[in-house]
Amino acid sequence: MVISSGDEIITGQLLDTNSRFLAERLMDSGILPVEHVGVPDELPALTGALRRACEMAPLVVISGGLGPTEGDLTRQALAEMSADALVLDEAAERAIAGMLSRRGREMTERQRRQAYRPSRSVCLPNAYGTAPGLHAVVPVAGPHRSADVFCLPGPPGELRPMWEREVLPRLRPDPLHTVVTRLLHIVGIAEADCVTRLGDLTRRDRPTGLPLVGITASGGVLTLRIRYEGRADRKEAQRLVDEVESLARTELADHVAAAGPGAGGGMLARAVVEKLRGDGASTPRMLAVVESCTGGMLGEMLTAIPGSSAVFVGGFITYANRLKESLGVDAEALRRHGAVSRETAEGMAACGLERSGADYCLSITGIAGPEGGTATKPVGTVHIGLAARAGLAASTGASRSRLFLFTGDREDVRRRACVSALAMLHFHMAGRKPGEPRLLWEVDRAGTA
Amino acid sequence: MVISSGDEIITGQLLDTNSRFLAERLMDSGILPVEHVGVPDELPALTGALRRACEMAPLVVISGGLGPTEGDLTRQALAEMSADALVLDEAAERAIAGMLSRRGREMTERQRRQAYRPSRSVCLPNAYGTAPGLHAVVPVAGPHRSADVFCLPGPPGELRPMWEREVLPRLRPDPLHTVVTRLLHIVGIAEADCVTRLGDLTRRDRPTGLPLVGITASGGVLTLRIRYEGRADRKEAQRLVDEVESLARTELADHVAAAGPGAGGGMLARAVVEKLRGDGASTPRMLAVVESCTGGMLGEMLTAIPGSSAVFVGGFITYANRLKESLGVDAEALRRHGAVSRETAEGMAACGLERSGADYCLSITGIAGPEGGTATKPVGTVHIGLAARAGLAASTGASRSRLFLFTGDREDVRRRACVSALAMLHFHMAGRKPGEPRLLWEVDRAGTA
Numbered sequence: 054m055v056i057s058s059g060d061e062i063i064t065g066q067l068l069d070t071n072s073r074f075l076a077e078r079l080m081d082s083g084i085l086p087v088e089h090v091g092v093p094d095e096l097p098a099l100t101g102a103l104r105r106a107c108e109m110a111p112l113v114v115i116s117g118g119l120g121p122t123e124g125d126l127t128r129q130a131l132a133e134m135s136a137d138a139l140v141l142d143e144a145a146e147r148a149i150a151g152m153l154s155r156r157g158r159e160m161t162e163r164q165r166r167q168a169y170r171p172s173r174s175v176c177l178p179n180a181y182g183t184a185p186g187l188h189a190v191v192p193v194a195g196p197h198r199s200a201d202v203f204c205l206p207g208p209p210g211e212l213r214p215m216w217e218r219e220v221l222p223r224l225r226p227d228p229l230h231t232v233v234t235r236l237l238h239i240v241g242i243a244e245a246d247c248v249t250r251l252g253d254l255t256r257r258d259r260p261t262g263l264p265l266v267g268i269t270a271s272g273g274v275l276t277l278r279i280r281y282e283g284r285a286d287r288k289e290a291q292r293l294v295d296e297v298e299s300l301a302r303t304e305l306a307d308h309v310a311a312a313g314p315g316a317g318g319g320m321l322a323r324a325v326v327e328k329l330r331g332d333g334a335s336t337p338r339m340l341a342v343v344e345s346c347t348g349g350m351l352g353e354m355l356t357a358i359p360g361s362s363a364v365f366v367g368g369f370i371t372y373a374n375r376l377k378e379s380l381g382v383d384a385e386a387l388r389r390h391g392a393v394s395r396e397t398a399e400g401m402a403a404c405g406l407e408r409s410g411a412d413y414c415l416s417i418t419g420i421a422g423p424e425g426g427t428a429t430k431p432v433g434t435v436h437i438g439l440a441a442r443a444g445l446a447a448s449t450g451a452s453r454s455r456l457f458l459f460t461g462d463r464e465d466v467r468r469r470a471c472v473s474a475l476a477m478l479h480f481h482m483a484g485r486k487p488g489e490p491r492l493l494w495e496v497d498r499a500g501t502a
Numbered sequence: 503m504v505i506s507s508g509d510e511i512i513t514g515q516l517l518d519t520n521s522r523f524l525a526e527r528l529m530d531s532g533i534l535p536v537e538h539v540g541v542p543d544e545l546p547a548l549t550g551a552l553r554r555a556c557e558m559a560p561l562v563v564i565s566g567g568l569g570p571t572e573g574d575l576t577r578q579a580l581a582e583m584s585a586d587a588l589v590l591d592e593a594a595e596r597a598i599a600g601m602l603s604r605r606g607r608e609m610t611e612r613q614r615r616q617a618y619r620p621s622r623s624v625c626l627p628n629a630y631g632t633a634p635g636l637h638a639v640v641p642v643a644g645p646h647r648s649a650d651v652f653c654l655p656g657p658p659g660e661l662r663p664m665w666e667r668e669v670l671p672r673l674r675p676d677p678l679h680t681v682v683t684r685l686l687h688i689v690g691i692a693e694a695d696c697v698t699r700l701g702d703l704t705r706r707d708r709p710t711g712l713p714l715v716g717i718t719a720s721g722g723v724l725t726l727r728i729r730y731e732g733r734a735d736r737k738e739a740q741r742l743v744d745e746v747e748s749l750a751r752t753e754l755a756d757h758v759a760a761a762g763p764g765a766g767g768g769m770l771a772r773a774v775v776e777k778l779r780g781d782g783a784s785t786p787r788m789l790a791v792v793e794s795c796t797g798g799m800l801g802e803m804l805t806a807i808p809g810s811s812a813v814f815v816g817g818f819i820t821y822a823n824r825l826k827e828s829l830g831v832d833a834e835a836l837r838r839h840g841a842v843s844r845e846t847a848e849g850m851a852a853c854g855l856e857r858s859g860a861d862y863c864l865s866i867t868g869i870a871g872p873e874g875g876t877a878t879k880p881v882g883t884v885h886i887g888l889a890a891r892a893g894l895a896a897s898t899g900a901s902r903s904r905l906f907l908f909t910g911d912r913e914d915v916r917r918r919a920c921v922s923a924l925a926m927l928h929f930h931m932a933g934r935k936p937g938e939p940r941l942l943w944e945v946d947r948a949g950t951a
Contacts, residue, residue: 055540057538059718060716060727060729061716061720061725061727062522063534063535063536064529064535064683064727065521065522065524065525065527065528065529065535067718067766068519068522069521069538070517072518073511073514073517073518074514076512076513077513077514077515079514080514085512085513086512086513086514087512087542087547088512088539088540088541088542088547088551089506089511089512089539089541090537090539090540091504091537092537094716098536098537120693121693121694122697122716122717123704123705123706123707124704161694163694163697164694181909208719209910209911209914210911213911234513236515244569244570244571245570245610249610249612255571255572255573256572267509267510267543268573269509269510270657271510271516276510276515278509278510278515314515317516342798342819344798344801345816346805347802348798348801348804348805348806348814349791349793349797349798349799349800349801349802349805349819350798350802350805351798352793352797352798352801352821353797353799353801353802355797356795356796356798356799356870356916357913359871359872359912360873361797362821362822365797365821365822366821366824366825367818367819367820367821367822367825368818368819368821368825369816369818369819370791370798370801370816370817370818370819372801372814372817373816375815375859376815376817376858379857408828409824410824421805422808424808461657461659462659462662463808464806465658465659467805467806
């Protein structure tokens with residue numbers, strides 16, 4: 054059970070990334086979250102959510118509400134729901150004072166409040182902030198009899214290391230309940246096609262004890278989630294999941310882009326980086342990007358992968374036409390065909406390849422909206438170019454491009470363009486013929502899907 | 503009450519952006535969400551969450567679970583919790599068949615399932631996908647007697663337009679309950695300082711009927727959330743919120759970077775774009791970027807703002823040193839001081855300004871981690887340069903840089919670097935002296951905070 058506290062979450066001001074992080078890490082430990090709850094900074098709501106969570110699940114993780122402000126109420130809520138009193142933790146107080154003094158500051162009364170804890174809980178040290186976490190074992194009426202409650206600070210940079218260092222060693226997974234999850238990421242086909250190919254594998258009413266397969270679409274990448282949950286031992290559960298994975302790979306063949314954690318574009322970027330890096334025996338191949346409407350998003354996705362510097366040289370954000378020209382894109386072609394055209398996309402990729410000295414160059418130019426669309430080039434029109442030093446194929450020369458008509462808002466169009474660019478390179482490196490497979494949202498030159 | 507359904511949310515595979523979108527839009531309509539819940543793709547969990555939600559609140563919005571797969575169970579859950587039967591909606595069936603035929607496809611039995619609805623509900627047309635939404639009014643035992651339940655598709659590109667077109671016109675805000683929220687975004691000071699300056703304004707036990715002030719930190723930007731909630735009419739509520747805003751602005755002076763929706767870096771990027779655009783009377787000032795460790799993230803943040811092309815020309819992703827040199831950064835200085843140095847940051851900004859023809863250029867070079875840190879340049883060390891065509895100040899020449907030591911993981915370091923770069927430009931344009939105000943995570947040349 055994962056609880057996020059904070060008005061900023063409830064009111065939509067802040068995106069709740071902690072719940073996702075916690076859910077991923079719980080799954081890594083073989084613990085399946087049963088529910089996420091987001092609650093406002095109000096004592097009754099927090100206390101109620103904590104109480105309900107402890108009745109539902111033997112493990113409760115709550116993030117946020119441990120700071121020095123009046124809106125930080127998690128420690129009071131924990132004390133109240135477990136009928137406990139707050140006491141000053143002297144070690145925590147010294148840690149807060151020490152951290153502040155290293156920053157040349159005195160501890161205020163407000164900050165001292167962070168050193169209080171319910172008397173039957175322990176403080177979890179915070180290496181990156183002043184607010185310590187809390188751990189309490191709360192007796193409950195439910196069948197699990199007690200719940201481990203972990204309260205973690207809201208800032209992700211504090212929560213994440215505290216999870217690894219303090220929570221992970223204290224987890225007690227249920228030995229009678231095995232969860233094994235495997236993820237497969239699929240590119241270039243629609244969800245309905247994928248379901249058809251997989252047939253019975255995706256049925257929810259498969260015999261008990263067999264892994265279930267779920268499918269999620271995110272930004273043009275489909276993720277299959279193969280999950281075993283039951284009483285088999287870990288080895289047997291792994292075997293069952295392996296079996297389903299192998300069946301799915303057979304059905305989906307070369308649409309499988311990667312396996313493992315992640316989803317959407319981030320996962321595909323990781324797969325592309327790994328493929329460029331190669332097996333270690335040969336020299337890594339280098340990639341450059343030239344981005345117009347995505348403004349740096351493709352470069353950002355690639356460089357989000359640690360170690361991407363081994364394969365990514367960088368590139369050019371040619372947002373204004375002036376920068377496209379100074380990169381070397383033919384000014385006359387730019388004027389005649391427009392910035393959003395096959396000619397410009399291919400020019401961007403070819404010039405980017407030349408100027409960067411990379412082995413591959415991806416280019417993106419399009420209309421992300423909400424303004425700028427026309428009858429012949431509506432919002433969502435994006436040309437994506439790929440140039441390769443070794444040439445793409447005898448018939449097509451060193452660069453080519455593909456035309457997409459993405460749906461969704463500005464953010465969707467941009468993200469889908471980046472994912473499609475990565476998919477183009479992925480399939481090219483996998484040895485597919487130019488233009489194969491046809492990708493989602495791809496349209497032919499006449500503009501029909 | 504906002505519910506997100508889907509194993510991909512519960513297991514942390516997908517970040518739940520819908521809840522945030524819905525919460526923001528509800529707030530826009532003066533409706534304060536009381537809780538967020540994320541539930542797995544299981545009928546008992548979904549039905550239970552729907553039932554509890556309807557008892558808690560007169561309005562329930564659930565996203566996901568309307569698609570064609572076996573894991574899509576929202577319509578069954580709605581039918582079950584309201585003791586209703588599923589019937590085929592012929593108009594929805596025609597809409598699905600029409601959308602598929604425009605894509606050159608036949609409707610399968612699986613896809614037809616999406617045209618079923620509980621008999622006492624209505625289908626909400628989906629302009630961007632096959633799955634229609636649902637709206638039902640469910641009688642409940644709670645004091646509000648009935649709850650409006652809206653079921654929306656999971657893909658954000660389908661959910662968002664359906665919210666605007668179908669849900670918004672059907673909302674019935676409570677005339678006796680007024681909610682007015684105002685956001686102020688603060689840059690360059692720590693949360694504790696902010697709390698101290700605001701004094702009693704942030705107390706939770708202020709007399710009933712006065713707006714409350716909450717503070718959230720996100721990526722180096724603090725957001726004040728001034729919220730009135732009560733029985734005053736809208737005009738009076740606005741006046742009370744105006745009053746608190748004005749007090750807060752007086753206390754925080756020129757640290758206020760912007761007001762209005764958003765949080766973190768996105769909001770600051772918007773403020774910078776607006777400031778560059780100017781008042782319409784003068785020519786907009788143009789911005790370029792040169793990014794190393796952020797790999798395009800700063801460009802991405804700027805171009806996420808619709809209309810940013812009026813002020814953003816683009817830039818250079820100089821990830822590899824080769825690209826820094828080809829931009830014009832002095833190879834000898836690069837070799838002597840290293841890629842992560844004051845000299846390199848200032849060279850990047852100066853060359854980027856020159857090559858792009860922009861009025862301002864921001865540059866970022868640093869060590870995002872997890873690898874690459876050294877004793878003298880640990881992970882988190884980032885130099886940020888700013889060059890201005892008009893010069894920065896008589897004493898400092900056309901470009902200067904500032905040194906930061908960011909905490910957190912790769913993603914945190916990169917995001918904080920971008921936000922700090924935007925803050926530097928923001929304060930420069932606001933007429934502050936070079937180096938003022940000192941920003942969070944900024945360190946002096948000797949490397950101490």
